[in-house]
Amino acid sequence: MQSGIYVALSGQIARERRLATVAHNVANMNTPGFRATGIGFEAELGRTGDVKTAFSSPGADFISRRAGALSKTDNALDVAVQGEGWFGMKIGDGVVYSRDGRMRLSETGALETITGGAMLDAGGAPIVLDAAGGAPQIAQDGMITQSGRQVGALGLFSLDPNAALTRAANSGVVPDKPAAAILDFSKNGVVQGYVENSNLDPVLEITKLISLSREFDAINTSVSLSESSLRDAIRTLAATS
DSSP states (O other): OOHHHHHHHHHHHHHHHHHHHHHHHHHTTTSTTOOOEEEEOOEEEEEETTEEEEEEOOOEEEEOOOOOOEEEOOOTTBEEEESSOEEEEEETTEEEEESOOBEEEOTTOBEEETTSOEEBOTTSOBOBOOTTSOSOEEOTTOEEEETTEEEEEOOEEEOOTTOOEEEETTTEEEESSOOEEOOOOSSOEEEETEEEOOSSOHHHHHHHHHHHHHHHHHHHHHHHHHHHHHHHHHHHHHHHO
């Protein structure tokens, strides 16, 4: 049995998945608050007769939590996180956590995401401002004032470091463990008039795409040579039998 073909095939499957992941990252390089997806790979041992053979695993996805760079917009309804916190947003029937702090104010004064979800306070309630109260001022601890009057506070939440994250709308994630409201703003907070960029390095991701494409082609060539060698061996055996 030619185990090399199966090893190469496992390598192709792993690289095909990684190509799709890197392509998705590149497509979102300019998406505010986007968190890049990575894949962790481990070798899987199989047995071919009495010989152990190492195969490439398909890999396991993970979402990078590394912070992105901040860009200044001077828009009063743009905010960015400083530290490890996440904004809470009511989108559909669930709560999504995101680093995308671009907001808008509805005609009724509801503070919303740019896609219409409700921005939440630390208690998980939607934030409603004075629609006619002018541009809000947002402090480092998320406190919101209009014309010198306190009208609400942006919630900032911490996610369990061991929580598995699932992608959601608005560059958001949904953790499999409960999030906790941040009440200590000595290391975490928000800054008004800025947005956070995606946390991926475009040059590095494009380099990965090129490298993975070449690796995939090299493995494909190896598989073709192995198949050709097998066919030649079969023809030789058939001719001598």
